[in-house]
Amino acid sequence: MIGRTIADFFIREGCHVLLSGRSIEKLNSIKKEFNSSLLEVFPADVSEIKDVQKLIQEAGRIFPAIDSLVTAAGVYGEIGSLEQCDAERWFDAIKTNLLGTMYSVKLALPLLKQGVHPKIITFAGGGECPLENFSAYASSKGAVLRFTETVAHELKNVGISINAISPGLVNSGFVENLIKAGSDRAGRQKYEEALQQVAGTGSVVSPEKAAALAVFLASEESNGLTGKNISAVWDNWQEIPKHIKEIQNSDIYNWRRVKPKDRGYDW
Numbered sequence: 001m002i003g004r005t006i007a008d009f010f011i012r013e014g015c016h017v018l019l020s021g022r023s024i025e026k027l028n029s030i031k032k033e034f035n036s037s038l039l040e041v042f043p044a045d046v047s048e049i050k051d052v053q054k055l056i057q058e059a060g061r062i063f064p065a066i067d068s069l070v071t072a073a074g075v076y077g078e079i080g081s082l083e084q085c086d087a088e089r090w091f092d093a094i095k096t097n098l099l100g101t102m103y104s105v106k107l108a109l110p111l112l113k114q115g116v117h118p119k120i121i122t123f124a125g126g127g128e129c130p131l132e133n134f135s136a137y138a139s140s141k142g143a144v145l146r147f148t149e150t151v152a153h154e155l156k157n158v159g160i161s162i163n164a165i166s167p168g169l170v171n172s173g174f175v176e177n178l179i180k181a182g183s184d185r186a187g188r189q190k191y192e193e194a195l196q197q198v199a200g201t202g203s204v205v206s207p208e209k210a211a212a213l214a215v216f217l218a219s220e221e222s223n224g225l226t227g228k229n230i231s232a233v234w235d236n237w238q239e240i241p242k243h244i245k246e247i248q249n250s251d252i253y254n255w256r257r258v259k260p261k262d263r264g265y266d267w
Contacts, residue, residue: 002123002170002207003072004030009211010068010218011038018059020044021073046073046100047092049107056107065114068218070121071101076177077136080185090136097140102147105162112160119218120155120162122148123210124229133187145229145255152227161226163217168205168233169197205233213237228253 007019011034018040021027027041042058044051059066077093078085101122112118124145126138148164155162175194183191197204209232216222216237217230224244230237230253240247247253260267 002167002210005207005211006070006072006214007039009215011036013215018042018062020055046104047095049103052103052107060111066108066111067115068119069108069112070214071104072123073100074123076134076174079133079178079181081133082135084185093136093140098143101144105151113158117220117223118160120160121214121217122164124164124166133185149227156226163225164229165210165213166229166231167210170205170207209233224248
């Protein structure tokens, strides 16, 4: 849902978009619904490097360069306490969320280097507190944040910016997977919240919030901002252009270990 909405927002801005996902049927349905010459679709499973190679080859066939890359694909993966989890299935979230992001960024670099003020937008998640029963998902998304920060430093000399979006709890396929896992594995509170979301009675974040932030991060307004994690829900990102220098010279919008001196202690 988030990827589709982001594509919609970019097309509204006049961007030529290549949208990918695992299901060609869903992609063709979206293309038919949009009915826009600005939308191209190509199926790929980003957890498979060969699929990503084919996707980037298709992008190179369509575009002489990439100005913006958005890596919005994600899964919960194995749900349940670590004791309950199947160790091999636990890795599924790592393959899609972390490796899928890495594959996409790495393989797109040659085309991004040809772009105009090229921007990479990754997707974080998992909230700001421990996410009980979702260790696979939380670990993979935490790794995406450190990946984003690290690659930002590596790419700053070639003019490519990379930032992460925390989209909030969006009603998507994630929710269906949570319900399928059941309350014993997801936890009673998360399970009931998911049921409420599906029923339309619970609190849910609109995917439009993440899409609007993605458009900003892909625009020239965000020039100079890199290596940061911006919340689509809680951060007043519309004010960021006024403070980019301050943000870049600080740990604002970064995840950091809190040390005693940060809380006024001298030990």
